[in-house]
Amino acid sequence: MSDAADMFDAGRIQVIEGLEAIRKRPGMYVGSTSQRGLHQMVFEALNPAVHEVLMRGAGSVDVTLTSDGGVRVADDGPGVPFESAGDAAAPGLEAQLTSLYAGWELGGHRGARRDLFGIGLSTVNALSSRLIAEVRREGVREIQEHARGVALTPPTPAGPATGSGTTLAFWPDADIFETTECSYDVLAECFRELAFLNRGLRMSLTDERPPGGAVTERFEGGVRDFVAFLETDVKGEPAHPDILDFEVEDPRMAGSVEVALRWCDSRDAVVRSFANSRRTHEGGEHVEGFRAGLAAALTAYARERRLLTAADPGLDADSVGEGLTAVVSVKLDRPEFHGATRTLLAGAEVRSCVEAAVRDHVGTWLERHPEQASAVVHRIVRGAGRD
Structure with missing residues (x-):
C-alpha cells in the first residue's frame, strides 16, 4: 500500500x-x-x-x-x-x-x-x-x-x-x-x-x-380566490363567469387534489402548482395529470357536440391551456420528489388520480353549464384551427 x-x-x-x-x-x-x-x-x-x-x-x-x-x-x-x-x-x-x-x-x-x-x-x-x-x-x-x-x-x-x-x-x-x-x-x-x-x-x-x-x-374561498387573484394580472376578460373548482380525496395516492380554473380571452396561460402548500416550480406528475385530464374532458365534450369529427385528433394539452388561469394543489401523506429541491413532484399514482379527478369534474361542469361550455369549447376548437 x-x-x-x-x-x-x-x-x-x-x-x-x-x-x-x-x-x-x-x-x-x-x-x-x-x-x-x-x-x-x-x-x-x-x-x-x-x-x-x-x-x-x-x-x-x-x-x-x-x-x-x-x-x-x-x-x-x-x-x-x-x-x-x-x-x-x-x-x-x-x-x-x-x-x-x-x-x-x-x-x-x-x-x-x-x-x-x-x-x-x-x-x-x-x-x-x-x-x-x-x-x-x-x-x-x-x-x-x-x-x-x-x-x-x-x-x-x-x-x-x-x-x-x-x-x-x-x-x-x-x-x-x-x-x-x-x-x-x-x-x-x-x-x-x-x-x-x-x-x-x-x-x-x-x-x-x-x-x-x-x-x-385570509381567504375563505381557498384556491378559487387564488385564481381570481391571479387573473388580475391577465390581459383579457373572463371567457365565462364561473370559476370551476373542486376538491377530491383519493386513497390511491394517499392524499387529496384541489383545483380551480377559468379561461380568459387571452393567449397567455397561468398555471400555479403546489405540493403540500410548497410551490412546485418545475411542475411534476400532478401538473401532467391536470393537463391530460383537461384535454380528455374537453375532447370528449367536443366530440359529443360534433365540434370534432371521429377523424379529427383530440385536443392537446397546449390548445386547451391557452388563456387558462389555474391552480393545482395536492396534499399528500408521503410526497415524493425528483431532486433535493422538492420543486418537481414524482409519483405515477398522483398523475393518474389527478387526471381522473379533472376529467370527471370538468366533464360534469361542461354538461351542467352548456352556455359556458359552448363558449369555452368553441374558442379552443377555433384556436386549434379545426372550426
Whole structure:
C-alpha cells in the first residue's frame, strides 16, 4: 500500500455530532447561505406554527421582522410543551430545537410543509446566534433561551399566560449567512400563497424595520380566490363567469387534489402548482395529470357536440391551456420528489388520480353549464384551427 493510501485511514475520519453538522454545512439544510437560505429559515420556523393552527381548523400565525434583525413567529395554538408527555407523545419543543430529526409529524394533516428535509426547528436553532422560545399553555408562560443551538437555560416560568400559543424569536447568525436581512416582499408573497392554499388560515406579516409595512391575509374561498387573484394580472376578460373548482380525496395516492380554473380571452396561460402548500416550480406528475385530464374532458365534450369529427385528433394539452388561469394543489401523506429541491413532484399514482379527478369534474361542469361550455369549447376548437 502506498504512503498516499496510508493517509486515509480510519483515524482521519472526523465525526461531527448534533447541531454542529448543520453549522458546518448550512447549505445542505437550508439550501443556501444567501437570502434564499435565510427565507428557508423562516419557513422552517413557520411550518409547525401553521400545523398547530390548521389542526384546530382555523386560527392565526403572525410573523414579525423585528427592528434589531430578528424574526418572530407566533401562533395561537394550544402551545407546544417544552417536554414530551411520554414515550408515545410527540417530541417536546426543547427536543425539537436541540435534536436532529426530532421534528413534528403531520399526523394525517397535510396542510403545509415548506421544510427541505424534515429537520425543522433544530435547523433554525443551529443557524441562529440567539433564539428565545416562549410557550403559553394552561395559564402559564414559560421561556427558554438558546445560542447557536445550545440551550442556555432550562424552561423557566415567566408569569401567567394570556391565551395560548407558541412563539419563536430568532436572530440568524451573521457568521453563517451572507445577509441577515429578510425580504418583506418575498415573504409577503409566500404567506399569501399559504393563506390561499389553506382555507381559513390567517397569516400576518409585520415589518418593524424602516420604512415598515404590514399585511394580513385570509381567504375563505381557498384556491378559487387564488385564481381570481391571479387573473388580475391577465390581459383579457373572463371567457365565462364561473370559476370551476373542486376538491377530491383519493386513497390511491394517499392524499387529496384541489383545483380551480377559468379561461380568459387571452393567449397567455397561468398555471400555479403546489405540493403540500410548497410551490412546485418545475411542475411534476400532478401538473401532467391536470393537463391530460383537461384535454380528455374537453375532447370528449367536443366530440359529443360534433365540434370534432371521429377523424379529427383530440385536443392537446397546449390548445386547451391557452388563456387558462389555474391552480393545482395536492396534499399528500408521503410526497415524493425528483431532486433535493422538492420543486418537481414524482409519483405515477398522483398523475393518474389527478387526471381522473379533472376529467370527471370538468366533464360534469361542461354538461351542467352548456352556455359556458359552448363558449369555452368553441374558442379552443377555433384556436386549434379545426372550426
